């Protein structure tokens with residue numbers, strides 16, 4: 001467990017007012033926890049930008065009736081099988097499917113996988129949730 005360190009921050013009062021209102025809406029009970037999370041978020045972004053070993057989830061929504069789409073989505077996933085831990089397919093309704101692909105590996109490889117899936121014709125939405133493996137994050 002790391003030692004707690006206190007430090008002072010100077011900022012404009014209207015900026016602090018906005019920040020306090022923002023974190024209150026997010027259910028934070030104090031500034032320290034909100035600032036800790038902001039710092040952690042920045043450090044996770046840094047892990048991704050430095051192509052570290054990371055983890056994350058890719059989501060895609062598509063109409064499985066679209067010609068060749070399912071084959072293309074599967075082909076891409078097989079090409080990246082080394083960085084895919086699991087995938088879950090949910091049939092949202094008669095037409096639409098939702099897929100969650102859980103990944104672990106080099107950040108750039110996961111980003112390329114995400115971009116390839118997003119670019120498949122008739123994929124209605126693609127998203128990525130960038131997470132950390134937690135090793136370098138106190």
Ligand code: NI
Pocket residue numbers: 064089090091092096097098
């Ligand atoms: Ni389906």
